[in-house]
Amino acid sequence: MSENRPDAWAIQKEIYEMKLQKAKRRRVTSLAVVLVLVAALGFSIAFLARPMRVRGMSMSPALRTGDVLLMNCISVTPGYGDVVVSSMLEADGLRLVKRVIGLPGDEVSMDAETGRVTRNGELLEEAYVSGYSYTPCDIAFPVTVPEGHVFVLGDNRATSFDSRSGEIGMVPLDSLVGRAWMGVHMLGAAAEPAVEEHAS
Numbered sequence: 001m002s003e004n005r006p007d008a009w010a011i012q013k014e015i016y017e018m019k020l021q022k023a024k025r026r027r028v029t030s031l032a033v034v035l036v037l038v039a040a041l042g043f044s045i046a047f048l049a050r051p052m053r054v055r056g057m058s059m060s061p062a063l064r065t066g067d068v069l070l071m072n073c074i075s076v077t078p079g080y081g082d083v084v085v086s087s088m089l090e091a092d093g094l095r096l097v098k099r100v101i102g103l104p105g106d107e108v109s110m111d112a113e114t115g116r117v118t119r120n121g122e123l124l125e126e127a128y129v130s131g132y133s134y135t136p137c138d139i140a141f142p143v144t145v146p147e148g149h150v151f152v153l154g155d156n157r158a159t160s161f162d163s164r165s166g167e168i169g170m171v172p173l174d175s176l177v178g179r180a181w182m183g184v185h186m187l188g189a190a191a192e193p194a195v196e197e198h199a200s
Contacts, residue, residue, distance in 0.1 A: 050070075050073050052071055052097075054067040054068070058154035058155070059160070063180075069083075071085055072179045075179065076179055081099060082180070083100075086177070087177050096152075097180070101150075106119055106144070108142060108143055112134045112141075115132030115157055129155055129157060134164075135158070137164040139163075139164055148173050149171060149173060
């Protein structure tokens with residue numbers, strides 16, 4: 001009877017091989033899942049985000065010349081502090097990239113001496129600003145943001161042409177073509193050109 005029984009070594013070998021095959025199947029399945037997720041992520045980024053090349057320093061330090069801005073083209077409804085892209089200067093071959101400070105109905109003011117901004121009477125803490133500056137400014141504060149518009153400023157206030165300038169003014173909501181997801185420093189060249197300050 002004992003001659004017909006598999007010995008202990010053969011049993012252990014069979015168990016080991018079964019475990020090995022099971023582990024191999026798990027690795028293949030995991031790799032397939034990872035590849036599917038990477039492909040889905042790549043497709044989502046390609047579909048939802050458009051890269052744009054930055055030129056200018058009015059949004060420094062967040063965005064600088066040569067950076068690539070990844071722009072969310074699907075959901076463009078802005079909120080406070082969002083960096084948005086406007087097509088309002090597209091006739092001149094330009095796009096405007098600025099930060100949203102005021103939404104419709106907000107009262108925005110700027111101190112002529114310090115360059116500090118208040119919204120609805122509350123002083124804003126703006127960690128993203130590289131330097132406060134009142135100029136360039138040719139409008140009278142305070143201003144109330146009209147319906148269908150936003151009030152925008154550049155982060156590098158001394159060099160930014162934005163809603164403080166009558167030439168730019170309030171930015172129409174229907175001119176917004178995207179919200180910034182992130183800025184990538186010195187990414188490859190395959191990006192649509194963008195301008196993040198007003199043409200000189």
